[in-house]
Amino acid sequence: MAKVTSMRTRSLAALVVGAALAFSSLASPAGFAALTPAHAPLAAYALAASTSESASGLIARVVLPAGVGCPSLDVMMPAKQGSKKVRKAMQERKAGATTLNAFSTLLVCEAPIPKGARAASIAGRSIPAFIPRNIDSIALFGDSGCRLKGTEVQACNDSAQWPLARIAQSIVRDKPDVTIFLGDFFYREESCPTANSAICGGSPAPLPEAPFTDSAWGWVADVLTPMGPLLSATPLVVVRGNHEQCSRGGNGFYLMFDPAFGTSRSCAPAAGVAPTVYSPTRAVDLSIKGGRGLRLVNVDSANGSDNTIDDTIAASLRPLYERAHNLAKASDEAWLLTHRPLSGVLSNQYLPVPQGESTTWTSVTQAYASYGLLDPFSLSLSSHVHIAQAVQIPGQPGELILGNGGTELDPTTAYPIPPYGPLTNASGQPLAPERGTLPTAQSLQTWVTFGYAMAAPAATGWTIALNDVRGEAFATCRLKGRQITCA
Numbered sequence: 416m417a418k419v420t421s422m423r424t425r426s427l428a429a430l431v432v433g434a435a436l437a438f439s440s441l442a443s444p445a446g447f448a449a450l451t452p453a454h455a456p457l458a459a460y461a462l463a464a465s466t467s468e469s470a471s472g473l474i475a476r477v478v479l480p481a482g483v484g485c486p487s488l489d490v491m492m493p494a495k496q497g498s499k500k501v502r503k504a505m506q507e508r509k510a511g512a513t514t515l516n517a518f519s520t521l522l523v524c525e526a527p528i529p530k531g532a533r534a535a536s537i538a539g540r541s542i543p544a545f546i547p548r549n550i551d552s553i554a555l556f557g558d559s560g561c562r563l564k565g566t567e568v569q570a571c572n573d574s575a576q577w578p579l580a581r582i583a584q585s586i587v588r589d590k591p592d593v594t595i596f597l598g599d600f601f602y603r604e605e606s607c608p609t610a611n612s613a614i615c616g617g618s619p620a621p622l623p624e625a626p627f628t629d630s631a632w633g634w635v636a637d638v639l640t641p642m643g644p645l646l647s648a649t650p651l652v653v654v655r656g657n658h659e660q661c662s663r664g665g666n667g668f669y670l671m672f673d674p675a676f677g678t679s680r681s682c683a684p685a686a687g688v689a690p691t692v693y694s695p696t697r698a699v700d701l702s703i704k705g706g707r708g709l710r711l712v713n714v715d716s717a718n719g720s721d722n723t724i725d726d727t728i729a730a731s732l733r734p735l736y737e738r739a740h741n742l743a744k745a746s747d748e749a750w751l752l753t754h755r756p757l758s759g760v761l762s763n764q765y766l767p768v769p770q771g772e773s774t775t776w777t778s779v780t781q782a783y784a785s786y787g788l789l790d791p792f793s794l795s796l797s798s799h800v801h802i803a804q805a806v807q808i809p810g811q812p813g814e815l816i817l818g819n820g821g822t823e824l825d826p827t828t829a830y831p832i833p834p835y836g837p838l839t840n841a842s843g844q845p846l847a848p849e850r851g852t853l854p855t856a857q858s859l860q861t862w863v864t865f866g867y868a869m870a871a872p873a874a875t876g877w878t879i880a881l882n883d884v885r886g887e888a889f890a891t892c893r894l895k896g897r898q899i900t901c902a
């Protein structure tokens with residue numbers, strides 16, 4: 416296995432664009448070599464976390480090639496005269512022992528960022544030291560990786576066909592105060608087919624014998640390299656997608672991006688089988704310009720079922736939504752962040768759906784598990800469907816789906832309002848009579864183009880620009896109360 420990993424490391428050196436990584440130096444015993452330019456961070460970032468995890472609301476993380484010990488987190492703290500530099504030790508965050516060396520070429524380290532820090536850096540790389548107050552811009556995107564699965568072969572080596580790095584650059588240029596990533600980082604689930612080597616050659620392949628599809632270099636290629644400048648630019652609020660299920664990219668997600676201490680091994684296989692894991696519902700509080708508060712409540716919908724109600728999954732999700740309801744109720748304004756949409760609409764090219772299933776609504780298990788618990792939310796943000804879409808169901812929060820962050824887009828046509836609402840099958844019959852149905856949408860708009868969104872507070876509510884890859888708006892949405900409309 417070690418041999419497999421070291422071959423992978425050498426063959427993938429070219430992936431780390433512009434990084435002078437001397438991969439031969441990775442042979443040094445872990446923890447003994449000094450930090451050299453060859454060990455510059457692959458990524459350094461600050462994850463927004465519950466204040467029970469970190470009093471400042473931020474956890475610092477750094478990802479380096481293995482072969483050195485953890486660097487320090489350097490912070491500028493207030494002092495009587497100006498500020499003083501303080502060095503904080505970072506702790507290694509380890510992948511599970513059963514992940515078959517898939518992550519052994521990386522070193523991941525972390526530390527809470529102390530409350531009151533004015534600046535922060537790791538190995539010379541600046542990262543956010545605090546969550547800004549008076550926030551007036553929030554970047555939003557999701558579904559970003561390069562899709563390699565079955566017949567779906569995206570051109571990972573072509574920035575027009577897989578534009579994640581360009582989207583990340585545009586977001587950095589917009590200088591948001593906070594960035595929300597809505598899930599589905601990881602898409603390199605198979606080898607680039609030999610016949611397609613001109614468009615995806617060099618892409619890291621999964622370990623053939625592993626009960627998961629990700630690896631250190633899969634994450635470097637799909638996330639750390641293309642998103643690098645963005646990762647360091649703003650605090651990150653991170654949502655787990657179904658591509659981060661334990662059988663897919665979950666090990667890398669929990670190693671690098673889960674915003675909590677002690678969770679890095681959550682997806683490690685047990686007896687050769689990937690577990691099923693639900694992260695607890697968590698909240699991050701933001702101070703918005705104008706003295707407004709905004710609570711972001713993150714429900715883990717990595718596990719789910721889109722076209723049918725899965726009772727077992729719904730039973731696990733229901734307490735997560737009950738917790739979300741209670742967290743939202745206690746805030747001025749709350750947005751629900753969850754990867755699978757509560758009421759997204761798929762292209763009718765996917766019709767006809769099998770008898771007994773819903774129309775093109777997705778994800779009905781989410782709609783079922785959250786039923787009756789969404790009153791305190793003004794907006795639901797998700798991705799998962801590879802389009803941008805705004806949906807308004809009467810009595811529900813406005814819903815914005817942003818699954819257009821780089822992975823291959825869904826069909827360009829057609830997204831009519833279904834005749835019946837979510838939790839109803841194609842014949843209008845309730846999918847779960849004991850719980851009820853939802854009315855159909857009063858408005859539904861869909862854009863099949865790559866990009867991201869930028870949300871800014873308005874005198875009442877929010878203005879949300881839907882931007883293309885270059886950062887130019889192709890639509891503008893208004894959220895007033897719980898109503899979203901776009902033009």
Ligand SMILES: [Fe+2]
Nearest residue numbers: 558599799800
């Ligand atoms: Fe996706």
Ligand SMILES: [Fe+2]
Nearest residue numbers: 599656657799
């Ligand atoms: Fe997804």
